[in-house]
Amino acid sequence: MREFLSKHCYDCHANGAKKGGLDLEKLSTEMTDRPLVANWTRIFDRVSQGQMPPATEPKPAAKDTASFLAAIEPRLKAADKRLRETVHRRLNREGYQNTVRDLLGIDTELKHLLPEDQQAGGFDNNGEALAISAELMGQYLRAAEAAIDAAIVHGDRPKTVTFTVDPMNEIKKDIPRFFGLDDGRSVIYTTDKGNYSKIATREKRTPVAGRYRFRFPVATHASAEPIVFNARVSDFDGLAATNIDLGYFEAEAKPKTVEIEAVVGARSAIQFFVLDLPTWLNDVSSGKFPGVGFGPVEITGPLYAQWPPESHKRLLGDVDLKTGKLEDAEPILRRFIARAFRQPAAEEEVARYLSLVKGRLAAGRSFEASLRSGLAAVLCSPNFLFLRENISEAKTRISDYELASRLSYFLWSSMPDAELLECARQGTLHEPAVLRAQVERMLKDPRRDRFVSDFTGQWLRLRQIDATTPDPKVYTEFDDFLKFSMIEESQGFFRTLLEEDLSIRNFLDSDFAMLNRRLAKHYGVEGVRGVKVHKVPLPKDCVRGGVLTQAAVLKVTANGTTTSPVLRGVWVLENFLGQVVPPPPPNVGSIEPDTRGATTVREQLAKHRTAASCNVCHQHIDPPGFALESFDPTGGFRKQYLRYYVEPKNADKGWGKVITAGNVDPSGQLATGEKFADVREFKRLLLQNEDRFAHCLTEKLMTFALGRELGFSDRDYVDGVLKSSAANGRGLRTLVHAIVESPAFVAP
Known part of the structure; x- marks a missing residue:
């Protein structure tokens, strides 16, 4: 290892030279902590992908590179496995709301009672980001009480x-x-x-x-x-x-x-x-x-299918809250605990919550108030709030009950239903045929739309659609219906690929788009009617097709007034090509569009890249960003930049007009040397490197499915999923099946 580094890397990363902040001479090879594993993983990836040594330096012989990588790989795998902590996942806000609504059969919104979740690895269902505190437990108690209030009714049926x-x-x-x-x-x-x-x-x-x-x-x-x-x-x-x-x-x-x-x-x-x-x-x-x-x-x-409503019957059965006694609480709690904890209720758990009700009754509280205390305590229990898994070194796979929860929170963002739990009870859920049949059933259930919105909301950052508002003076046609249509397109596109098992190549480019009348007008596609997005063939050589040219993606990667090739380029690298982009050095100035139109962003970036330390990243970042410069902050196609010019005579009033501010140049050259003239040619280049995108999407989906970041020791799992998916056509539905069937999905 040291011989390879000394020969090919020390000139830039040793002997006082620390490009990228990396001093290889002082970097320990012991891999005893996470930062060391992260550094060696970065080195492994840069060398294996041919990014290091840089193109300006002599390339090492293929056998030397292979020998170097072979020396590092097993050590990295072992270190990554050894250092990985077992983290029980807490339900995030989406999962909590869906679970409580499915558990109790209520329509009440609860998300607003809980704080926003943090992300790790790009997703907010990652166990490492889902901490808990005394304050949060107080909020969970308020949410539990609100849910129970919504489920229980009193008196006669309200008159409709x-x-x-x-x-x-x-x-x-x-x-x-x-x-x-x-x-x-x-x-x-x-x-x-x-x-x-x-x-x-x-x-x-x-x-x-x-x-x-x-x-x-x-x-x-x-x-x-x-x-x-x-x-x-x-x-x-x-x-x-x-x-x-x-x-x-x-x-x-x-x-x-x-x-x-x-x-x-x-x-x-x-x-x-x-x-x-x-x-x-x-x-x-x-x-x-x-x-x-x-x-x-x-x-x-108000409309009711029955009275008492389903929520009341599901929770209390036929027990009358006015005359209920302690013995009535026991079956209610037993039934509720089993469903809330997503596995059979242990006797000691039933006894624990029953003793809480008993204590309240002994203190003179009513049956309903006492029972509510027990029910709220169940909803605040770690067994409800966390997807707890019984982990031990002897276990090679999780239990069927744990698998049922892992599966349902992947595809439904909620608790397992009765059929999943019955398969778990019978001990058959892990059997390949049963597991595959259940995945198919779940993907046909309307609840799979939660997976569609939750995954795309984070992978494509659709949740940030309201983070900026396009300048109304420049983008006068932008409205809430267009914004609504943007989200519907991106979610509908993902849903169509999932339903029809279409190739994931379509994410890179496609001959169709999911359009309604409003979005088609925005895109300049004629003959589209209706409010609901639907599959529409695109004209030959259309700039649309795939995800990168969808208006929602283009909006969330702009700031409302201007666009930045850097922001969009980083987005493409991280979300489509799986390349982690390090933050810029603290002493490097930012690149901002010149709103006067005196200098273009391209000109500023060209100057910026003259510094070798900047060019290391910008040679990868800038080209995808340049390709997407053909689209304004609303996702509209443009050939010229626009800006709002305030007339000097009306400066006090801010009055002016929209004027052009230079021609758009969407051409570029990838770090690997390939040139493109516009976004169409850029997408063709992406299709030629489809494997890289497939790897990135697979990692994103597996991270979301497992609720944890993937490490170096997971790479064999990822490769196995990729091979299985490729052998079966690389459809999106096929990819989901391959992930669920992977040993990683059932591993403790």
């Missing part, structure tokens, strides 16, 4: 009422100047970008909280083309108002009735917002302007 509210009653005084009437429908001609619409049912609101059905007729006015509208529910409680988005719908020239069901709070009203119309019209009394008419809204609720 039906009443009708005509939006016209609120706008009478503004007809016909600002609103119109068309066959009994109240017509709105403008787009309101706020949270308040006069076309609403505020006149009579929902009497109590619960699930309600809203039915109303709708049709376009003076428009043969469909017009999209948004429905929302609000309680209009000032700054504390709760607003619930019910989705986007299309109105057409032919009247139709729209029906929506949603869980809403007391004193709530539905209101309507029309899109793609002028934001202001002085007088619409001529009736010639296009608009959307909404008829009287029929509201029915």
Whole structure:
């Protein structure tokens, strides 16, 4: 090892030279701690990938490189295994909310009661990032009490009422100047970008909280083309108002009735917002302007399939809370503990929580209050909050109950259902045929959409879609419907590959996209109708296709006003090519776009790369970023940069106009020498190196599935998954199966 390093590496990384902060002469070969393992792993990867020694230096003989790597590999594997700590995973916010809702059968939102989770390895279900504290336990107790409150009901079934509210009653005084009437429908001609619409049912609101059905007729006015509208529910409680988005719908020239069901709070009203119309019209009394008419809204609720509701029956059975006794608490707790802990209830556990109820009863508290204490304690137990696994050196695989949980939190972000637990009880879940059948069943279940949204939300960073807002002066067409459509496209694309088992090559480039009318207009693709995204063939040589050119990805990798090749380049390297990009040295200035347009980012980066220490990273970072410069912060295609120019005579008012600020140059050259002219050619180069992307995606999925970062000792597992997947066509569904069937998935 030392001979190879001395011959090929010491000139840059020893004898006083410490490029990249690495002094190989002083680097211990003992690999006794994590930083040492991380450093040697980095060295192994750089040498094996041909990145070191750099292209400017003589290359070592292939046999010398192979000998060097063979000497390091077994030592790294052993050290990584030895140093890895067993960390029990706590439920993250998503997993907690899904689990409690599935456990109790409730619709209540609980996520807001818990703090945001930290990430490790790119995901927030990583056990090492999920610490716990006394304060967090207090929040878990409040969330548990809120969940039990939602599950238990009292008294007679609330009366389900039906009443009708005509939006016209609120706008009478503004007809016909600002609103119109068309066959009994109240017509709105403008787009309101706020949270308040006069076309609403505020006149009579929902009497109590619960699930309600809203039915109303709708049709376009003076428009043969469909017009999209948004429905929302609000309680209009000032700054504390709760607003619930019910989705986007299309109105057409032919009247139709729209029906929506949603869980809403007391004193709530539905209101309507029309899109793609002028934001202001002085007088619409001529009736010639296009608009959307909404008829009287029929509201029915609260709706219950049964009384007591399923949540109450599931938790308490037939026990009457008013007359319940200690002996009634025992079967309730036994049943609840088994489901909450995701395995049969141990007698000592039942006794522990029953003694808590007994103590409260002895102190004079009511049966319900005493039982609630026991139930809340179960929901605050480590056996509920953690995916605990019985680890010992003698075990070669986890138990079937533990496997059921590992599988369900991978594909459903929630607890195992009755069928999974029954397979675990029978001891057959680990059998290949049974396991494969269960994965297929789970991927056909609607709950798999949690996997789609949770994984893409973190891998593609879709959760950051609201982190920035495109400059409204420059990107005037950006709106909430476009933002909604962006997320739907990226999630729909992943879902389609999963459902149809399409090749993961499609992530790099595809001949189709998941579009609706709004997104197709943004992309310049003609002939697409409807609000719901669906599979649309792309024109030949279209710049779209794959994930890198999806608007959501392009938005979350921009800052709202400008784009940065560096930010986008790092995103591509880390999320598509699996390359860890170290942070820049502290004394290196940042590269920011020149908003005056005097110098381009490309020019600044060219100067930046003249420093050898900067070029080491930027030769890899910049090319992908340059390719994506063809897209603005909203994901729109561009050939020129735009900026907002404030006219000097109106500087005090900030008035100005949008002007061009130079041509976009999307060309580049990869560190390996290949050149590309634009994003189309860049994607072709990525396809030629498909294996690298497959490796990266496999590692991302396995990290998410296992809830821990992968180490050097996991590389054989990753290679096994890759071989299995490649042998079966590299479909995304096939890849998921290969991960579940891997020894890593059942390893303690």
